[in-house]
Amino acid sequence: MNRNRRIFIIVFIVFTTVVALLAIDMASRTTAPWNKRREVERAFPAGKDGTVVDTLGADTLLIP
8 A cells, every 4th residue: 555545544534533523513412303392491491390490590680
């Protein structure tokens, strides 16, 4: 195997790995169209009693 072919194979494997990792990362951050209800649940988490959890805190609602 000559040197150019070896470099090509190494670059191909690295590039393919990086693209696969980016695709997996994007897929884990998005919601499929058939899971839109779960998207709302993740965006606005509700407690066991069904009340929405305040993620910002009470001090952010005060107007200076």
